[in-house]
Amino acid sequence: MIKRLGPGKRLSQASIHGNTVYLAGQVPDDYSGDVKTQTKAVLDKIDALLKEAGTDKNNILSATVWLPNINDRDAMNTVWDAWVPEVGPARACVESKLADPAIKVEIAVIAAIP
Numbered sequence: 111m112i113k114r115l116g117p118g119k120r121l122s123q124a125s126i127h128g129n130t131v132y133l134a135g136q137v138p139d140d141y142s143g144d145v146k147t148q149t150k151a152v153l154d155k156i157d158a159l160l161k162e163a164g165t166d167k168n169n170i171l172s173a174t175v176w177l178p179n180i181n182d183r184d185a186m187n188t189v190w191d192a193w194v195p196e197v198g199p200a201r202a203c204v205e206s207k208l209a210d211p212a213i214k215v216e217i218a219v220i221a222a223i224p
Contacts, residue, residue, distance in 0.1 A: 111127075112125055112126065112127050113125070113126040113127075114126075115159060115162055115163060116159075121134050122134065123136075123159055124159050124162075124163055126163055126223065129222055129223045129224075130171075130220060130221070130222060130223065131159075131160065131163040131164075131165060131220070131221050131222075131223055132218075132220050133156060133159055133160070133218055133219045133220070133221075134218060135174075135176065135216045135217065135218040136152045136155045136156055136159070136216065136217055136218065137152060137208070137209070137210075137213050137215070137216045138151035138152055138155075138213070138215075139151065139155075141210060141212035141213055141214075142212070143214075144185070144214065145177070145182040145185045145186050145214040145215055146185050146186070146188060146189050148213070148214045148215050149185075149186045149189040149190065149214075149215050149217075150189050152215055152216070152217050153189065153190070153193045153217070156217065156219055160219075160221055163221070163223060164223050164224075165221050165222065165223045165224065166221075167193065167194065167195060167221075168195050169221045169222040169223070169224060170194075170199040170219050170220070170221045171199055171200065171219075171220045171221060171222055172199050172200040172201065172202075172219065172220050173199050173200070173201045173202075173217060173218070173219045173220075174201070174202045174203075174204070174217070174218045174219075175190075175201065175202070175203040175204070175215065175216070175217050176203075176204055176205075176206040176208060176215070176216040176217075177203065177204070177205055177206070177214070177215055178205065178206065178207055178208050178211070178213070178214065179205065179214070180203075180204075180205035182214060182215070183203060186203075186215055199219070
């Protein structure tokens with residue numbers, strides 16, 4: 111059985127199968143901030159989705175971070191490092207063109223549900 115959170119025609123915000131939740135790539139609702147502001151907003155959205163799924167950031171198995179400018183990695187990591195548990199998940203961080211030029215970060219995670 112698959113449960114969908116925030117289902118839509120094109121995508122769901124999250125899909126739960128068994129004891130695993132897969133979050134769609136999350137972007138900020140407000141594109142006007144710098145990469146730190148946008149990263150904080152994205153991590154807040156991830157926290158909310160994980161809570162709705164019955165888990166939290168301590169159970170993240172893997173994360174993928176997309177940055178349109180890899181030179182923003184240090185600024186993004188400043189926010190990420192303050193948010194992530196002491197032992198972080200497996201993670202990839204890549205440079206990629208995003209859906210809107212004003213988006214400075216997109217993050218997707220997969221987490222276990224205890």
